[in-house]
Amino acid sequence: MPTIKRTWTCTECGKEFGVGEWTCADGTSNHKVELKTYRSLDVPTAEGTTPPGILPPVIRSRTMVCNVPPPHKIMDGGDAKMVGEGSVEFINGVFLTTDPEQQYWLDKKPGYQATKEQYDSVWLSAEARNANKEIELKAREERLENDRNDLLGQTQAKVKRETARP
Numbered sequence: 397m398p399t400i401k402r403t404w405t406c407t408e409c410g411k412e413f414g415v416g417e418w419t420c421a422d423g424t425s426n427h428k429v430e431l432k433t434y435r436s437l438d439v440p441t442a443e444g445t446t447p448p449g450i451l452p453p454v455i456r457s458r459t460m461v462c463n464v465p466p467p468h469k470i471m472d473g474g475d476a477k478m479v480g481e482g483s484v485e486f487i488n489g490v491f492l493t494t495d496p497e498q499q500y501w502l503d504k505k506p507g508y509q510a511t512k513e514q515y516d517s518v519w520l521s522a523e524a525r526n527a528n529k530e531i532e533l534k535a536r537e538e539r540l541e542n543d544r545n546d547l548l549g550q551t552q553a554k555v556k557r558e559t560a561r562p
């Protein structure tokens with residue numbers, strides 16, 4: 397089980413706050429914290445195959461996750477008020493949020509904490525994984541090539557300076 401955070405520092409107002417103290421300085425919206433990505437390994441099973449040459453749909457699944465946050469009481473002026481449960485929507489098994497209240501409740505739910513590697517291994521086809529690998533390799537090669545050119549440039553400049561001496 398991942399550890400559940402109990403205190404945060406708001407990136408908007410700078411205040412440190414705990415569980416339940418979600419409201420930011422404006423009194424209505426929630427505090428903001430560092431963006432966190434939640435990933436689910438729940439891949440749609442009845443996808444069917446896409447004919448060759450046709451790209452698969454960009455949005456393959458939308459999943460509502462309920463009880464984020466669960467129904468709860470808030471104090472409005474002097475009155476206690478019930479707020480209904482909230483929900484968040486995972487698109488293609490991914491949900492990103494800076495809302496600490498959503499993070500707090502999602503952190504309590506197993507099944508939405510997959511790592512990027514775990515996610516890729518179930519969501520991407522073998523072809524897509526290979527294509528990604530190829531892009532990574534190419535980027536690495538380009539970096540090496542750039543480094544080599546830098547070195548070459550430096551050496552040439554040095555040689556030029558040395559030969560230019562009387």
Ligand SMILES: [Zn+2]
Pocket residue numbers: 406407408409410411419420421426427428
């Ligand atoms: Zn705040």
